[in-house]
Amino acid sequence: xxxxxxxxxxxxxxxxxxxxxxxxSGALMFVPAAGLKDFPHPPDYSNIIxxxxxxxxxxxKVPQLPSNQRPPKMPRRNYLMRGPELVHNKLQYGDxxxxxxxGGRMRWGHYEVLRLGILRKFDESRMFAVWRIDPPxxxxxxxxxxxxxxxxxxxxxxxxxxxxxxxxxxxxGGKCEFSDVKGFLSNLAHLxxxxxxxxxxxMLEEERQQEIEKEERxxxxxxxxxxxxxxxxxxxxxxxxxxxxxxxxxx
Numbered sequence: 704x705x706x707x708x709x710x711x712x713x714x715x716x717x718x719x720x721x722x723x724x725x726x727x728s729g730a731l732m733f734v735p736a737a738g739l740k741d742f743p744h745p746p747d748y749s750n751i752i753x754x755x756x757x758x759x760x761x762x763x764k765v766p767q768l769p770s771n772q773r774p775p776k777m778p779r780r781n782y783l784m785r786g787p788e789l790v791h792n793k794l795q796y797g798d799x800x801x802x803x804x805x806g807g808r809m810r811w812g813h814y815e816v817l818r819l820g821i822l823r824k825f826d827e828s829r830m831f832a833v834w835r836i837d838p839p840x841x842x843x844x845x846x847x848x849x850x851x852x853x854x855x856x857x858x859x860x861x862x863x864x865x866x867x868x869x870x871x872x873x874x875x876g877g878k879c880e881f882s883d884v885k886g887f888l889s890n891l892a893h894l895x896x897x898x899x900x901x902x903x904x905x906m907l908e909e910e911r912q913q914e915i916e917k918e919e920r921x922x923x924x925x926x927x928x929x930x931x932x933x934x935x936x937x938x939x940x941x942x943x944x945x946x947x948x949x950x951x952x953x954x
Contacts, residue, residue, distance in 0.1 A: 748878040757831035759821060759873070762814040762838045765862060776856055777842055783865035784808065785945060786953050792869040794904045796833045797876020799884050802907075806954075807897030808863040809872075811839050816894050817873060824887035830877035839864050868953055872899065881905075927951050 768774060784806030794800055801817075821832050839862035846857035866872070872895075875884050881903045888901035928950045930938055939947065945954055 746880065751876070751878055753829070753877055754831055757827050757877075759818040759832045759834060761818065762811065762834075764811040764839070766838065766840050774842065774859055776844055776859065780841070780865070783841075784867060786867060786949055788867040788870040791835055791871055793907065794871060794874055794902075797831070797874035798904045799876065799881055799888065800835070800874040800902055801872045801888055801892050801895075801899055802902045803866050803868060803870045803872060803895070804898040804900060805868050807866055807895075809836065809839070809866055809896065810861060810863055813895060814838070817891055820887065820891045820894075821873070821875070825875065825884065826879070830875060830879050830884070833874045835871045835874055836864055836866065841865060866897065
């Protein structure tokens with residue numbers, strides 16, 4: 704311990720001299736007189752404005768259509784679940800949320816699991832939650848059991864919402880910290896039909912910075928992207944169009 708630090712502790716009364724009762728008379732030792740504790744300042748929430756409606760809205764199970772319009776049928780459109788999400792991949796309204804790690808489809812039941820789970824756990828007096836995905840809009844058709852092949856496309860069974868990797872599903876914000884919401888957000892993320900996780904705005908920003916640093920510090924010129932672009936060893940013949948489009952990061 705340096706002399707300046709010891710003198711500062713004496714000035715604050717944290718240490719004092721005490722003469723020991725050993726054989727060497729006049730020996731001195733340090734005895735702590737009071738604990739010196741430095742607690743962090745509480746977070747400042749003065750700039751946070753809570754909205755009037757803080758709960759998640761109920762979602763329609765079937766999209767509302769005009770009375771004179773027949774519900775349309777659609778093809779599978781699996782490309783709506785492929786690749787990364789380029790628009791809704793950042794937190795806008797709150798500091799925390801649930802992010803999809805891969806593509807998938809969300810049914811109406813998954814919306815209710817999220818809505819009821821957050822309603823039970825979060826503190827409405829100082830928190831709020833917002834949907835970041837559309838209600839179920841894509842019709843999924845299905846034929847009855849034992850039905851013969853042919854006869855046209857089956858009837859509409861249910862509606863889903865396609866989700867891409869990196870999509871923010873819900874956001875939670877307010878006068879709270881990540882430790883307050885991480886528990887129930889992680890539990891709800893495991894109930895999704897695709898891998899998902901609880902994220903914070905700071906976590907997403909750190910991951911983006913790490914990706915930029917990895918690209919800058921990379922000294923190996925033979926990356927996956929370089930091999931695909933230059934067709935090293937004829938690798939394009941064994942790759943799908945999606946691997947050549949996203950360089951193996953997404954399917």
